[in-house]
Amino acid sequence: MPVERDELLTIEEAKARLAVLEAGYRAKSKALRAYIRVLEADGKEHANDE
Numbered sequence: 535m536p537v538e539r540d541e542l543l544t545i546e547e548a549k550a551r552l553a554v555l556e557a558g559y560r561a562k563s564k565a566l567r568a569y570i571r572v573l574e575a576d577g578k579e580h581a582n583d584e
Contacts, residue, residue, distance in 0.1 A: 543551070573579075
C-alpha cells in the first residue's frame with residue numbers, strides 16, 4: 535500500500551491507510567510473541583529442535 539509521489543491523499547485517507555498498516559504490524563508482532571513464548575516454554579532454541 536505504498537503511496538506514490540504523485541498520489542494525493544486526504545488526511546482521512548492517509549489516517550485510514552496508517553491504521554491498516556498499524557493493525558497488520560500489531561497482528562504480526564502478537565503472533566511472533568506467542569511463537570516465542572511457545573518455544574521458550576518448550577525450552578527450544580529453534581522450532582525444529584528435537
